[in-house]
Amino acid sequence: MSIVTKLSPNFTAGRKNYTPFAIVIHIMDGTLAGTDSWFSNPASKVSAHYGVGQQGEVHQYVKETDSAWHAGRVYTPSWTLIKTSNGQYINPNYYTIGIEHEGKGDTPWTDAMYAASAALVHDIADRWHIPLDRQHVIGHHEIYGAKTCPGTKVDLNKLIALASGHDTGPQQDDDDDDIPQKVKTAGKVTSRSRLNIRSAPDTHKAPVNIVEPGIQLAYDGYVNNGEKINDNSKWYYTDEGSWFWSGGVR
Numbered sequence: 001m002s003i004v005t006k007l008s009p010n011f012t013a014g015r016k017n018y019t020p021f022a023i024v025i026h027i028m029d030g031t032l033a034g035t036d037s038w039f040s041n042p043a044s045k046v047s048a049h050y051g052v053g054q055q056g057e058v059h060q061y062v063k064e065t066d067s068a069w070h071a072g073r074v075y076t077p078s079w080t081l082i083k084t085s086n087g088q089y090i091n092p093n094y095y096t097i098g099i100e101h102e103g104k105g106d107t108p109w110t111d112a113m114y115a116a117s118a119a120l121v122h123d124i125a126d127r128w129h130i131p132l133d134r135q136h137v138i139g140h141h142e143i144y145g146a147k148t149c150p151g152t153k154v155d156l157n158k159l160i161a162l163a164s165g166h167d168t169g170p171q172q173d174d175d176d177d178d179i180p181q182k183v184k185t186a187g188k189v190t191s192r193s194r195l196n197i198r199s200a201p202d203t204h205k206a207p208v209n210i211v212e213p214g215i216q217l218a219y220d221g222y223v224n225n226g227e228k229i230n231d232n233s234k235w236y237y238t239d240e241g242s243w244f245w246s247g248g249v250r
């Protein structure tokens with residue numbers, strides 16, 4: 001994956017003696033450009049290791065071997081793996097990796113942002129041998145209960161599922177079940193929100209186009225075994241080779 005480095009002055013060198021064993025998901029409550037600027041400002045005293053944009057951009061602000069300042073405050077934590085010592089919480093910045101995401105807490109996540117974040121989570125988990133489950137991929141509010149970060153629009157189980165299935169290695173999966181079985185029946189649907197058009201029924205493929213909400217789309221058929229998103233694996237296709245997820249249309 002392509003990562004743009006924009007190193008922040010806001011970090012603690014090293015991680016004491018800890019190894020990162022969890023990934024904390026945040027929402028920027030703003031734009032990627034605004035976050036670049038905020039994290040580059042020493043006065044903000046905040047950072048994260050990465051920021052992911054709505055078009056799938058990935059920026060890196062802090063090295064994974066250093067402690068970013070993204071989850072240092074602890075308040076009524078619900079995270080069961082949080083570390084304590086002598087009755088005090090140990091600063092989670094030492095043992096977590098933080099990823100910010102573009103938008104506000106109620107901004108729907110684009111497919112591109114899900115895909116880029118999942119690929120990043122996959123790579124981080126590989127590097128640090130972090131299990132891909134809800135104990136190890138958590139929302140910021142699970143550490144700092146006074147916040148709602150990362151908001152209501154991200155489905156962490158979906159992010160984890162995408163990250164688990166995202167194999168960047170050279171091996172090909174030859175399982176015949178993966179070949180979409182097309183049902184040829186033409187029709188028209190309308191995009192619910194910004195909708196990614198892809199070259200396959202698979203969000204790991206970069207979008208070839210994005211259509212605005214309320215656009216009528218003609219299809220030539222569908223498959224019921226595309227990538228499953230929110231328990232829905234039906235994707236429409238056109239004879240020209242475009243694909244879009246049925247959950248994104250009405």
Ligand SMILES: [Zn+2]
Nearest residue numbers: 026027140149
């Ligand atoms: Zn946060």
